[in-house]
Amino acid sequence: LGADDLIASDHARVTDPRRLRHLREVHRATVGDEMTLGIEGGVIGRGRLESIDAESAEFSLRLEHAPPPPLNVHLLLALPRPRMLARSLEHVTALGVKHITLLHTRRVEKSYWQSPELGAEKIRQHLILGLEQARDTIMPTVTQEKLFKPFVEDRLPDLMTPATRGIIAHPGMVNACPRAVSEPIMLAIGPEGGFVDYEVEQFLSAGFQGVHLGERILRVETAVTALLARLG
Ligand code: SAM
Numbered sequence: 001l002g003a004d005d006l007i008a009s010d011h012a013r014v015t016d017p018r019r020l021r022h023l024r025e026v027h028r029a030t031v032g033d034e035m036t037l038g039i040e041g042g043v044i045g046r047g048r049l050e051s052i053d054a055e056s057a058e059f060s061l062r063l064e065h066a067p068p069p070p071l072n073v074h075l076l077l078a079l080p081r082p083r084m085l086a087r088s089l090e091h092v093t094a095l096g097v098k099h100i101t102l103l104h105t106r107r108v109e110k111s112y113w114q115s116p117e118l119g120a121e122k123i124r125q126h127l128i129l130g131l132e133q134a135r136d137t138i139m140p141t142v143t144q145e146k147l148f149k150p151f152v153e154d155r156l157p158d159l160m161t162p163a164t165r166g167i168i169a170h171p172g173m174v175n176a177c178p179r180a181v182s183e184p185i186m187l188a189i190g191p192e193g194g195f196v197d198y199e200v201e202q203f204l205s206a207g208f209q210g211v212h213l214g215e216r217i218l219r220v221e222t223a224v225t226a227l228l229a230r231l232g
Pocket of ligand 1: 168169170171172188189190191192193194195211212213214215216217218219220223224
């Protein structure tokens with residue numbers, strides 16, 4: 001639920017049409033049903049549905065516990081085509097990344113930056129779907145970097161702490177992707193056409209380690225999911 005839905009610490013009112021539709025049509029919720037509710041920004045509660053109609057649903061609420069721990073990952077995702085972006089945002093949010101930077105690289109189609117999928121509200125909807133799936137409530141931050149060189153040369157060094165492990169996923173690298181990394185991670189994933197050599201070199205000279213995921217070349221959304229599952 002949105003923070004606005006929480007009208008007292010023990011009472012929530014849902015009026016968002018999408019959530020109401022989900023309650024009525026997917027859950028077929030009726031008065032007395034108990035369900036787990038996540039409140040954006042932190043807590044999860046046990047809710048009891050007290051009333052529901054086409055306009056609103058009222059819950060009594062007992063706030064219980066914190067959401068699952070995040071993956072300490074900052075994802076640098078070369079902007080994929082809009083439908084792939086939507087699915088990738090959902091998957092990586094469900095897996096728990098903290099920050100997402102959408103990055104321009106040579107093989108990113110310039111027209112993708114004009115996509116309505118990049119509007120703040122659209123992005124938020126995809127993040128919410130991922131959070132709901134994972135019973136999480138903490139939104140990742142999303143930023144957009146439309147210029148590769150200034151980002152890698154000027155912004156990236158500030159984003160990396162001494163403890164950060166930079167990893168760039170690129171087919172053909174010598175090392176396989178490591179498993180269960182405990183340090184904070186900055187993970188770079190290329191666009192559908194992959195990174196060009198110059199971009200790989202830029203990341204490597206910024207201290208990133210190049211890793212592969214085996215001989216199979218995966219689509220962006222599959223690669224990002226596989227990488228996060230290994231690294232987390
Ligand atoms: N032909 C492109 C290439 O050779 O780089 C394929 C790009 S792939 C569809 C999109 C992105 O997913 C890649 O840039 C990389 O970050 C990641 N990826 C996909 N398969 C991978 C693999 N086997 N090893 C490492 N990274 C991979």
